[in-house]
Amino acid sequence: MVPLVILIAPLLGGVSSLLFKKDARVAWISVAANAFVLAASIWLAFHVVTRGVVSGAGGLLRVDALSAFMVIVIGAISLMASWLGISTMAHEVESNPHQQAHRATYGVLVQLFIFAMLLAVLAANVAVMWVAVEATTVVTTFLVGHHRTKGALEASWKYIVICSVGIALAFFGTVLVYLCALRVGGHSAAALNWTSLISVARHLDPSVMRLGFGLVVLGYGTKVGLVPMHSWLPDAHSQAPAPISALMSGVLITVAFYAILRFKAIVDLAVGPNFSRTLLVIVALLSLALAASLLITQHDYKRMLAYHSIEHMGLIALGAAAGIPLAIAAVLLHILGHGLAKSILFLASGEIMAAEGTTEISEVHALLERRPVLGGVFGVGLIALLGLPPFSLFSSELLMARAEFQVGLGWAAIASIVAMVVIFFAVVGHARHMLLGSNISNEVLNRPPNWVSGPLVSGLVILALIGVLAWPLSSLLNAAAHVVTT
């Protein structure tokens, strides 16, 4: 029952924005719905860890520790993004009254988007998950193109074409896995349930499974933004409205990675861990190298954040390649930490863009002095994202590196650290330009209202708390890690 309620809740927000088109305050219903998702998911996670797996909707939904963890991530980021979305929409209507007409569409699509992500992580069936991930592409295309500028249209065209191809490959991979499962199980939709796939995994044909997993990594990897399938990501994440960038960069890409983690557990049982490890190490190192080289020359701060996502997905893929429970627990902690930090930064960048009217790094300066709250959030958010203590990304990066050394991937861990150092200096250079400097014009600027800065600041505080006190999460992380390791 609870999983179904969690799944349906975001839709209520969507329906209400359709019903009360005229009233801007209706958006708070979506915020409340997403807050409910977060609260219910924390309860659910507690329940799953203490009492075991929960099913719902006649076996269509299944919540183990991994699903519960992903629902928490989705809930937390959706709450922040829909909250700040109210401010973003207000800025847009202020600058262009025509946007008034698009507000209801936006409200509906965002909630549908959250619904599709929840379905992807709650589904008991591989194919239902596929349908949900594809649905996220369809729904977000219009959100990416929301501003209807040339750039936004171009980004959304690239986004849907590249991701549709990717997701088609993931479907091909799923069909191949289904073929293997048919040979050892029955001809029914249940053959594609995670539990039945895991139970027959040792008997699946190794060569077809290798091909299938390769296609799955290629396919879902496109949505994750792993190099060389990443080319849509910087465009889409930089052109979308800030709350959409926050949702896409903070959580959608890791929902796609969740799919890879689930398949990895099956293929590791079928062919041993070396195959998936090699594949993931290759894409991880490519992603890190590309992110590092393009971050150095970046001139647009939203694109800077987007390339930063490619870097973190590379780190996560490398952690997953290590594959031991410690590594997976660290990967999950990193998914949460990166999601929070990245969405806070995108949301703050949306406010900065609304205030400064540009996304060029070179045209923004002295933010700390001119806009202390926004500049402070942006600066502290970057510190978190770069992996400095006390934020949780520091601990997760450390744990991932430790696990990589344990399984003999020390050389890859060192390569990733080199990339991270390069990225550190590149981003600090850009940030110094944006944040520091003296306020030449001495303009008096409005502070953002407390309801806008509140969620951002509390998000950062929570991120630091998770970094310092990992114990409330540790039993959930360990349980989730054991779901996808053997």
Added chain:
Amino acid sequence: MLSLAVGSVLVCAIIAIWVSSTRLLIRVLATQGLALGIVALVLGMHERDLSLAATAVVVLALKGVFMPLMLSKVGSRSLNNLGLKPLVNIPASLAASAVLIVLAFGSSRVITSFVDTPIGSLAPVGVATLLIGFFVLVARRRPVFQMAGLMLVDNGIDLVAFLCSAGVPFLIELGVSLDVLLAVVVLMVLAQRLATEFGDLDVGDLRELHD
């Protein structure tokens, strides 16, 4: 009958590589959708599999009729396409398709040897269709052709699924078709917005965003 239908799926894919008129392209895609539906129908009757027959009806309706109709809506807005040359000329495209077919037969040996049925041995045709779809996506730069490339990729995967496993379960096929349909609708709306914004468009000219 079966091999005839399977063969026509591939022939349609090859025609789609070099055809230059939008109207003809859409007819070719419709024919391919119908051929794909017939494959599913014949297999469904042969195996007395009701869900596969139901899938066949969905495929015939969506890929044979509905999606081509949507495409023709996009295509009719800009029929004058003489100014836009494909990146690769026709003889080279045909040579490429030959290479892709050989590649498909080579690379799908893993699948055919695993399935090991006479019907399953036709599966490389599906893989070839998929690869040709990729080629169309890369080599053709008008929005309509890119949509066609996506549909070729999708049809190829469906064909492999039909030939190797009598299709995926019906409910899943339904969900998948719904998604693909929605994606085509979204692409159509986007293509129209692109056309109003940029005029007759070569996707290669989309160069606003770069590093």
